[in-house]
Amino acid sequence: MQHRFSTHIQEKFSFLLQQKVILAISGGVDSVVLAHLLAQNNVEVALAHCNFRLRGKESKADEEFVEKLADELNFPVYVQHFDTQKFAEEHSLSIQMAARDLRYAWFDELCNQLGYSYILTAHHANDSxxxxxxxxxxxxxxxxxxxxPENNDRTYRPLLPFSREEIVSYAQDNNIEWREDSSNQSNKYLRNKIRNEIYPLLKEExxxxxxxxxxxxxxxxxxxxxxxxxITILFSKIVTETQFGYHLSITELKKTPxxxxxxxxxxxDFGFTEWEDVYQLIEAQSGKRVYSKTHQLVKDRDILILQEISESSSKTLEINYLEDIDFNLGKLKQNKVSQMKEFDKNVAYFPLELLKFPLQLRKWKSGDYFYPFGMKGKKKISDYLINEKIPVTEKENIWVLCNENDIIWIVNHRTNEKYRIKPTQTILKFTLTT
Amino acid sequence: MQHRFSTHIQEKFSFLLQQKVILAISGGVDSVVLAHLLAQNNVEVALAHCNFRLRGKESKADEEFVEKLADELNFPVYVQHFDTQKFAEEHSLSIQMAARDLRYAWFDELCNQLGYSYILTAHHANDSxxxxxxxxxxxxxxxxxxxxPENNDRTYRPLLPFSREEIVSYAQDNNIEWREDSSNQSNKYLRNKIRNEIYPLLKEExxxxxxxxxxxxxxxxxxxxxxxxxITILFSKIVTETQFGYHLSITELKKTPxxxxxxxxxxxDFGFTEWEDVYQLIEAQSGKRVYSKTHQLVKDRDILILQEISESSSKTLEINYLEDIDFNLGKLKQNKVSQMKEFDKNVAYFPLELLKFPLQLRKWKSGDYFYPFGMKGKKKISDYLINEKIPVTEKENIWVLCNENDIIWIVNHRTNEKYRIKPTQTILKFTLTT
Structure with a gap:
């Protein structure tokens, strides 16, 4: 009678039978048993062995063991050496995390280069x-x-429903040899402590x-x-995706129990840690905000606005004559035109003779002022934005176009009175398209 | 400065301050500390101490300790003795479950009789x-x-956010005495093993x-x-409550991902165990059903009908020739066979020529009789079941297969002598599979 490991593979992993797959193999009992099972089921397998060089001679012996096994099962074998210690230090990772990252990166590379479809690992129930x-x-x-998980991306784990004991029994019953990793005996890692000390205690029960x-x-x-x-249903009811980030409707939020x-x-998933502060935004005044390292959440009347804290917020972009420029509001285009048409917020006209290229495009900052078109005198931009009732969150994403020391356009809002076109002047038209 | 235990009680349990409450007290550090905290906060408390008489003199000393504490804090005290061993045996409970049931039943009684509003217990984070x-x-x-839970019904647990270590420190810092329960040192119970062995291992990490x-x-x-x-939303979309039980719309079920x-x-919550069978009902033929001990789920076109079994216990199922039938003992199958083999309780053979379809399958009822195979004369089924020493509980679930007015099989027990097979007769074999 066929062993239930094989039945499981045939029933739940039949898609493997027509594919080229990579088996991640350490030489331990789990991956060696899986190699044998795949061989029996005629899956086209390549063995991939990582040598992390953490255990000196033992690592070398594992590598040789895997090469011998590949030979025996008639599978191609790939072996990769890693300097795990160095990688861990360079990336400030634990040794275990470093080994894991190196492993999966290499498996992916192998898949891509050699045309393999799936990666198999021999994780079992005890691992989980x-x-x-x-x-x-x-x-x-x-x-x-x-x-x-039994599967993520192209990685599958056919032995996940089985216990370590069953796998060891299978190996013993079928005279399959494997390598014991001596570091599994050490309780330096939490995983080993759980395996070697806690598991036996609870298994008694x-x-x-x-x-x-x-x-x-x-x-x-x-x-x-x-x-x-x-959550998917709630998302569609509560959240709207906009140009300025996600908008969460407070009215809809409050409808949930x-x-x-x-x-x-x-x-x-946005890195917040001060959850009580986040929850309190619901009842807070407009303008209140909570920050994570990557995002901010701003209360604005009935909305919570989630925005990335843009890395480019302090950046100044330089604009050459007739050069288009992309930034987070859209694309800014220039044209020389003979007359003014299309009056709209996204369009601005300037006398070419007053402009000194490159112009600068940057976010507004406190202290900025300009001469609003159609008004007398200068005005602080902060006051202008309040008067115009620009929502708090949009304020964060207001850009200004500058000519030397003058702000000539609050992009998408208002130009500078001092740059009003006079007859006979050559006109440069700016258009923001989203 | 006030200790954070007191702050917690004042902030989150302020409703206790105007109420009469019962504190369940063992004499251990947790409940003794809680007694002191309540005294400090002027809560009107009665101490309730259960003596389960499981630890002889030690139990007696605990009781005396609690009485002394009550005196010291000026709280009334109630002490109840229980014969836990006996109660556990009578109700087939573990000692721990028995002690728990006795405890809460008594607390409830105290509340009702003496006009107390709440029961407090001193469970803490480590307990959880x-x-x-x-x-x-x-x-x-x-x-x-x-x-x-921090609360269920009228029971509240004010120390739940605090660790055992914090509570012990509090007692030590405030010179509060308590009693150590020597049975906590034994690892006979899983809880003690987790507390004494596993907790220290994981705490290191x-x-x-x-x-x-x-x-x-x-x-x-x-x-x-x-x-x-x-689930509440889904329930309102999928389920209709009717006079004959709950109806689950299969169309609505299928809309869910x-x-x-x-x-x-x-x-x-309806006791089903064979979940794969339950799931398969969605695609099954009308009339298919799955049973739990208390309920049945029946497929009926676009509906799954959930009914209590007692309601349907008087039902008679009709069986057509060679038609399989599912009922709460299992599946009853028919085969035409040429000879009798496999003699077992779950198999019955009848001469096809004597059967008049549809046969009936129903629970036995008082007054039923039949001619037991291998015996002379007829016998009341009630007597037969007594003679055969069928346990009371099984008696309730005895089914009989009927051919017109004859009971031809007490399913899974005995066939009818009058339906004994004679040579040359065509044989219909019934098999009950579970």
Whole structure:
């Protein structure tokens, strides 16, 4: 009778049977068993082995073991050496994270270069169980408790429903050899401590620990899927995407029975940490804002506006004569014209003879002033924006076009009285298109 | 400066200050600290101490300690003795569950008799953390991971945001004495094992373990609240309550992106265990049904009908020739066979020529009789079941297969002597599969 590992692969991973796949192989029992299973099922596999050079001779012996196995199973094999220590230091990563990043980057490269479709890893139920407890120990959200996914992108994990014990039994029953990683014995890493100390304690209490866990995971994954469906529905009701960022309708937010929880779900990926401050924006005065490292959330009457804190906010762009320029409001074009037509906010006309190129385009700043077209005298831009009732958030994204020390246009709003066209002057027309 | 325990009580439990409340007190550090805090905040408290008589002299000393404390704090005190062992045996409960049931029943009684409004318990963050891991170990759904609630019914838990360490420090700093429960040292119970062995291991990895956990809990509780909101919305779209049970619209179910997860959420409280069968009803033929101990779910064109079994217990199912039928004992199949093989309780053979279709399948009722195979004469089914020592609970779920007025099979037990096969007769075989 066929072993249930094979049945599982044939039933749930039949798409692999016609594809070229890469198997990430360490030489440990999990990946070696998976290699054998794939060979039995005639999957076209290449073995990919990473040598992180963290364990000296042992690493070398693992590499040789994998090469021998490839030979035996008649699979091509790729081996890559990494200087994990150096990469970790350069990128301020833990050794484990560095190894992980290096691994997946290389697998991707292999796939792309050699025309492989999928990457397989031999993660199993115990790995997922350990991940749950690691996340639980460090503190996590819902998604940190839903385990290792069976699939993401082109990576698949066919052994995920099986326990380490089952995999070891399979290897023993089939006289399959593997390499033990001596570092698994050390409890330096939380994962090893959970595996070597906590797992045996809890296993005494529930001999079916992995089956119970798999059911728990299924429940949580189902709940997570439903929650995502709900968030999608809420998003479409509450959020509008605009040129100036996302707008969250406070009226719609307040219709939900758990407003705080909804705000959290909608904004959790934008790096905010001061959640109480975020929640209080709902009742705050217009203009109040909360910052994360990358974003700001601004209250503006019935709206919460989410915007990226633009890196380019202090940038000044230089504009040469008749040169188009792209910036975050759109594209600014120049034309020489013989007369003024099309009067609109997105259009401005200047006497060419007064302009000294390059002009400058930058965000307005406090202290800026200009001579509003059609008005007498100069005005602070901050006062002008208040008078014009420009919403707080839009204020953040007001650009000015400058000619030497003069602000000649508050882009998309008002030109400078001093640059009014006189008869006989050559006219340069600026048009902002979005 | 006021301690943050007091601030927490004043801010979040101010409603207690004008009420008479019962404090469940063991004499352990948690409940003793809470007693002192309540005294400081002038809450009108009665102490309620349960003596479960499980630890002999130690139990007696705890009781005396609580009485002395009551005297010191000037609180009335109620003490109740329980025969936990006996109650546990009588109700087939674990000692821990028995103690819990006895405790809460008595607190409720005290509240009702003496006009107290609330029950307080001194559960803290570590208790909740342990509960999480207990449920995780045994296998659980989402709600098993959201920790001990701060409140249910009239029970409140003011110390829930604080760790055991903080509570012990408070007691030490304020020279508060308490009793150590020697049974906490034993690792006989999973909770103690988690507390004494696993907690120290994980605490080494995250010195802020409880704070991380409280944040995790908050995330999970928020997610759970949202999920409940969504289920409420789905319920109103999908489910109609009728005189004959709940109707679930299959059309509406299919509109949801995760239909299985929705079905599970809507039906999870009705005792079903064979979820794959439940999910398959969506595409099954009308008339197919799945049973739990208490309910049945029947496919009827575009509807899944959920009914309590008791309501349908008097139903008679009709069976056509060679038609399989699902009912709460399993699936009953028919085959025409040429000879009898496989003699087992779940198999019955009848001469086809004697059967007049449709046959009837129904629960036995008082007054029913039949001719037991291998015996002479007729027998009341009630007597037969007594003679065969069928347990009471199973008796309620005994089905009989009827051919016109004859009971031809007590399903899964005994056929009718009058339907014994004779040579040359064509044989119809019935098989019950579960």
């Amino acid at each position: 169980w350990e991940t749950f407890l690691i996340n639980f120990t460090r503190g996590t959200g819902f998604s940190g408790l839903t385990g290792i 529930n001999s079916n620990l992995m089956n119970s866990f798999l059911k728990t995971q299924e429940h949580l994954q189902q709940s997570e899927a439903l929650l995502e469906d709900y 758990n407003t705080k929880a909804v705000i959290y779900q909608l904004l959790k | 953390w342990e509960t999480f891991l207990i449920n995780f170990t045994r296998g659980t759904g989402f709600s098993g991971l959201t920790g001990i 995250n010195s802020n373990l409880m704070n991380s956990f409280l944040k995790t809990q908050e995330h999970l509780q928020q997610s759970e609240a949202l999920l409940e909101d969504y 995760n239909t299985k997860a929705v079905i599970y959420q809507l039906l999870k």
